[in-house]
Amino acid sequence: MRLLSAPSRLLLPIILPLISTASLQAQELLAGAARVDITDRAAGPVNDPAHARALVLRSGDSTVVLVGVDAVAIGGIGRIGNGFLGSVRSELQNRLGIAPENVIINASHCHAIVRGDAASLVIQAVKEAAGRMVPVRAAAGSCEEKRISENRRLKMKDGSEVDMRRAYAMPRDEDIASVGPVDPRVGLLRLDRLDGTPLAIVYQFACHPIMNPPHRGSSADFPGFASQVIEGALGNDAVALFLQGCGGDINPVRYKEVTRPAEAEPLGAMLGASVLAAVQGLETKPGSVLKAGHATISLPRAADYEKRIAAAEAEQKTLLASLRPTNIGFKAFLPLLIQQRLAPDFPSHHAQSYLRDRALGADSIEKLDADNRALVEAYLKNIEVMERLTRLSTNLALLKKHLAETREAGAATLDAEVCGLRVGDFKLVTFPGELTVEVGLGIRNAFQDPLAFVSGYTNGYIFYTPTVAQRLNKGYAQEDCDTLVAPEWQALFERQALEMLRKLAE
Numbered sequence: 001m002r003l004l005s006a007p008s009r010l011l012l013p014i015i016l017p018l019i020s021t022a023s024l025q026a027q028e029l030l031a032g033a034a035r036v037d038i039t040d041r042a043a044g045p046v047n048d049p050a051h052a053r054a055l056v057l058r059s060g061d062s063t064v065v066l067v068g069v070d071a072v073a074i075g076g077i078g079r080i081g082n083g084f085l086g087s088v089r090s091e092l093q094n095r096l097g098i099a100p101e102n103v104i105i106n107a108s109h110c111h112a113i114v115r116g117d118a119a120s121l122v123i124q125a126v127k128e129a130a131g132r133m134v135p136v137r138a139a140a141g142s143c144e145e146k147r148i149s150e151n152r153r154l155k156m157k158d159g160s161e162v163d164m165r166r167a168y169a170m171p172r173d174e175d176i177a178s179v180g181p182v183d184p185r186v187g188l189l190r191l192d193r194l195d196g197t198p199l200a201i202v203y204q205f206a207c208h209p210i211m212n213p214p215h216r217g218s219s220a221d222f223p224g225f226a227s228q229v230i231e232g233a234l235g236n237d238a239v240a241l242f243l244q245g246c247g248g249d250i251n252p253v254r255y256k257e258v259t260r261p262a263e264a265e266p267l268g269a270m271l272g273a274s275v276l277a278a279v280q281g282l283e284t285k286p287g288s289v290l291k292a293g294h295a296t297i298s299l300p301r302a303a304d305y306e307k308r309i310a311a312a313e314a315e316q317k318t319l320l321a322s323l324r325p326t327n328i329g330f331k332a333f334l335p336l337l338i339q340q341r342l343a344p345d346f347p348s349h350h351a352q353s354y355l356r357d358r359a360l361g362a363d364s365i366e367k368l369d370a371d372n373r374a375l376v377e378a379y380l381k382n383i384e385v386m387e388r389l390t391r392l393s394t395n396l397a398l399l400k401k402h403l404a405e406t407r408e409a410g411a412a413t414l415d416a417e418v419c420g421l422r423v424g425d426f427k428l429v430t431f432p433g434e435l436t437v438e439v440g441l442g443i444r445n446a447f448q449d450p451l452a453f454v455s456g457y458t459n460g461y462i463f464y465t466p467t468v469a470q471r472l473n474k475g476y477a478q479e480d481c482d483t484l485v486a487p488e489w490q491a492l493f494e495r496q497a498l499e500m501l502r503k504l505a506e
Contacts, residue, residue, distance in 0.1 A: 033053070033129050079118065106457055110220050143186045207245075
């Protein structure tokens with residue numbers, strides 16, 4: 001491994017990346033790929049299998065491993081423990097001589113139930129891939145898939161933002177001002193054997209894989225179905241390796257709808273078809289450059305939990321105090337609401353009764369209607385308060401959880417790995433947090449390279465890492481509350497990511 005830049009400590013808490021490469025000139029590129037089923041079938045029903053897909057790349061004396069795992073995270077939450085990454089790296093170094101910093105493992109963030117021995121299965125897949133390495137030609141590209149994702153953050157007219165989750169209700173339509181952006185771009189890396197047969201497709205996309213209902217059983221969700229489509233079309237034991245992008249605030253489209261069953265498979269089929277159509281137009285080239293980068297950055301932990309908790313509890317108290325007594329329950333409320341909306345002028349009786357009363361100078365029915373309208377409006381306001389309390393309580397619990405974790409950690413900072421990979425013109429920089437989409441879009445716009453991509457959920461898990469504006473949001477969205485980092489994290493990561501991409505591009 002050749003050192004291009006020695007590690008150094010700057011004024012900001014950043015360690016600059018080490019970039020390894022076989023040579024600055026293009027050499028023969030070798031690659032091998034394998035997949036292994038990691039589904040825990042003893043844990044309950046299985047809708048579709050979860051896999052780990054491994055790609056081993058070698059050029060000269062440099063070897064890099066890229067793994068995509070159908071799991072919620074690499075440590076932190078879910079079945080894969082915090083020792084997983086270290087165990088895999090140690091074994092690959094001992095058995096195959098692969099430098100630990102050259103092992104990059106990305107979680108799709110699906111909610112599949114994986115086996116307890118997932119680490120040994122990933123090691124098995126990497127060993128199989130390493131044993132199958134052959135000379136390859138590479139091509140990089142991208143396509144767009146606009147049909148399957150939506151931003152789950154809603155910008156409200158009062159300047160706050162809330163998010164769409166199944167844990168609580170949507171806000172009122174009349175309070176919503178706009179929605180956030182999505183990133184429809186799909187990053188592509190195609191690797192062919194010298195005879196032209198496909199060996200592997202790497203595709204990167206930003207969206208939460210949460211469209212498979214839990215009652216159907218364990219699922220790799222839309223990335224699993226997309227990989228099935230791609231691998232089925234390519235044949236020849238080709239591997240389609242999915243990389244999760246900056247999907248922290250991106251949901252599957254119509255995730256909150258209740259008028260149709262949630263279906264991950266159609267979304268995966270659309271993504272897989274888009275990838276297949278795009279890779280057919282990519283022209284592979286021999287002798288592609290292989291580079292890997294690695295850095296550790298020290299991020300400031302959030303120090304405002306107590307302040308935010310106090311503010312949330314004060315808002316909670318105000319909302320509770322705003323609840324008003326009402327003479328009706330839900331059983332009476334619903335028919336009254338329907339009557340008032342169906343016939344606003346004559347909700348209680350037929351028009352004949354109203355006309356008769358007016359002719360006689362009576363107004364008892366109209367007074368009843370006025371009283372009932374007031375009751376319905378009061379009940380509706382109570383429902384709105386209840387929904388706001390549900391949203392607030394859910395996110396308040398997250399703030400309290402992370403306050404306890406931060407106190408237990410006893411440190412003002414936490415370390416995060418930033419990894420880089422270049423294969424030919426394809427460039428990737430990774431991070432262990434749930435990056436929100438604007439972080440990735442910002443780095444892409446700053447770097448101005450259509451073949452540079454940013455992935456979260458890689459080599460660890462540090463919960464959500466929202467933008468500064470999102471982090472300071474007063475509306476209590478999950479990305480803002482389910483986080484360990486202070487707002488300053490964003491500038492530190494963006495600086496390191498751009499430095500990594502510049503080194504990869506040299």
